[in-house]
Amino acid sequence: MANYTYISATKQVKVGAGKLKGIFVSAVSGSPKITVYDEPAGGTTATLLGVFIPVASTFYPLGVDGAFFNKGLNVVLGGTVTATVIYE
Numbered sequence: 001m002a003n004y005t006y007i008s009a010t011k012q013v014k015v016g017a018g019k020l021k022g023i024f025v026s027a028v029s030g031s032p033k034i035t036v037y038d039e040p041a042g043g044t045t046a047t048l049l050g051v052f053i054p055v056a057s058t059f060y061p062l063g064v065d066g067a068f069f070n071k072g073l074n075v076v077l078g079g080t081v082t083a084t085v086i087y088e
Contacts, residue, residue, distance in 0.1 A: 001088070007075060008082045014073040015040050019066035021086040023075075025054040033078035040072035048073075054081060 002021050005013050020036065036049040048069055054060070066088065075085055 002086050003088065005085050005087075006082070007077065007085060008080075010042075010074075010076045011085075012040075012042050012072060012074050013085050014087060016072060017068070017070050018073060019068050019088045020048065020062055020073060021066040021088065022059055022061040023054075024059045024084045024086070025056055026082040026084070028054055028056045028079065028081050030079035032081045034081060034083070035076045035078075037074040037076065038069040038071050039074045042074055043071075044074070044076060046071065051078075054083070 032054050033051050034054050035051045037044050038046040038048045
């Protein structure tokens, strides 16, 4: 069963292992960017998804199985972005 978290700022979404299923981007402005890290406690060393420029009203699925992470799910936003992170 998937969980979700709505974010509008950088957030440590989950601590511990799991799987990122996708990101739905609601709105963007300015110079929007999203980077996802496999890190606990807000770290930015182990990149899970490199920097990408999101488009509003777009869902970014990560395949049938999702993308596995081991330490935690840290989503870093740049510019103005509102998004829903779907994970297990």
